[in-house]
Amino acid sequence: MILLGKNLDELEALVRAEEMPSYTGMQLARWLYGSEAASFAEMSNLSKQSRTVLENKYQTGFSEHVKVSVSADGTRKYLFPTGGGRFIETAFMPEARRNTLCLSTQVGCKMGCLFCMTARQGFQANLSAGEIVNQLRSLPERNRVTNIVYMGMGEPFDNTEEVLKSLEILTAPWGFAISPKKITVSTIGLIPGMIQFLEKTRCNLAISLHSPFDEERRKLMPVQHVYPIRDVIRELIRTDAGRQRKISFEYILFRGINDSDGHIREMARLLNKLPCRVNLMRFHPVPNAPLEGADEASLVRFRDALNAKGIIATIRQSRGIDIEAACGLLSTKAMLSK
Template sequence: MAKIPLLGKTLSELGEIVKDLGMPKFSAGQIAGWLYDKKVATIDEMTNLSQKNRERLKETYEVGASSPVHEMRSADGTVKYLFRTPEGNYIESVYIPDGERATLCVSSQVGCKMNCMFCMTGKQGFSADLTAAQILNQIYSLPERDTLTNVVFMGMGEPMDNLDEVLRALEILTADYGYKWSPKRITVSTVGLRKGFERFLRESNCHLAVSLHSPFPAQRRTLMPAEKAFSITEMVEILHRYDFSKQRRLSFEYIVFKGVNDSLIYAKELVRLLRGLECRMNLIRFHAIPGVDLEGTDMDSMIAFRDYLTRHGLFATIRASRGEDIFAACGMLSTARQQAEKE
């Protein structure tokens, strides 16, 4: 039988494990230290546990870390990693170095249910939720893990659709027994799901990024079917109830499509929609994907769009395009691997 990963267990869960195995209560903290501070590969390396207790632990459990099975390196330093889950599915993580900042984009699901028009992951359909262990393994087994300054949940999947496991991973990343990261180093992205949206706002202090892409609900619905169940206007009403002026940052992601949402009519409506919110707008150039009749707009249009927003009180930036030479769009590398295995 497959052993159970210790990676992804919270301190309270580790406490239950050592209790069930008849180990001293303080062993839970020791195991957490080996996992999240020293980042060991095997239980045998947990040398402050007695040999007898290590053997007990190994009967049912393992660390549960696994290295990437493939990587692609861009000329700009970006690295896309492909991980294989125990069930044989593939997920992607992207390491993005930028001066003193190094960001890892992690996945929270295999595939995605949201089916956004412009997203390759959505074209895969949904296969499985990732466990907290599988989410954290993308950090734990990253060759550059010691250089990381930030993590963004913007990879494959919708984090709010797997919120229990995402919140468990966030607890471990920010807890004193875990990675001890400030919530300011972590951003969670969402298209907006009613069942998880307010719960995330209540239970986490991490930054929030909302995928917007159109300020007009009818058009957003054609780009993002999730709009039908939970409108952007409802989301904005909820966001007004929370304070984003201190610890937590609120941002909106806006992919700029040529001839679709790049005119100043859209910029004006964004200013109206988001008026009164302490937030920023990240403008993103579209990475083309197969079978989708959308194009990225030109840089002059993006600059004009950004400048209009900024002049009218909505701070906006143009996100630098990275890794275009290595299947940059989310889901493309895992899709290619899956198709290759079927052939």
């Protein structure tokens, strides 16, 4: 049995079952999430007897990366192995004032978005909470991470239970003790999981918008058939989510598709009752996607027009282009080469 990914309640139940001292649960949590110990043998304040039991019956679940690509801009993209010869990607993005870690939540994805490389893998598996937090625990730069974004491979709210558990471990005092204000989960808008997330965490939320128009969005993102963006926004307004945490909308600007003045007007109408901001993103081309990114002038014009309408908009800096940092590129190639 793997211990990484277990919360404090589960660790305490485990030590009770093993007839270890009750405080061993908290000690284990600290070793698993608050230390750099690589094995049970290094957990020096556990009794020798407890360590022997753990070594004989359990695994830590720590898993080192198998590959790293380093960008000229300092972004490091790690490939971590998961079960069944599969791989997931984790990107560490250092900046002057913060260092952001981008986590994956699934191997592949079921959502089939037109512009996404991960979608080309199809869906292979959900990650466990342990596999999600391992991306931080086993990161060489783990002590430099200031912010975490769930924006890697997979749709977090298609794996809600494990994602919520990973957030508990990342934010709990007995876990990694990271402020929820430093964590952002990105979704395409699966409402049931989003409601659970809003009820159970105080982390920030990012929503992939990409078009304010129903017909257009469903051609880019099949999820729109089931969870229209208007329903997602209505739910955020109903729960007053924008006053509890930062809400942002991600918008890749595609040339000739979603970059018109009509899009700006409709976005302003759609978002005007919700405290939020818009992150405009450049498109990193993926094979076979019949889309082109808008040019820099269009990005600036779009940003300024949204700002003029009272919607705070910024242009997100692209990171790691030279190491194929767009979600799914690295692991898709690893999968295809096997």
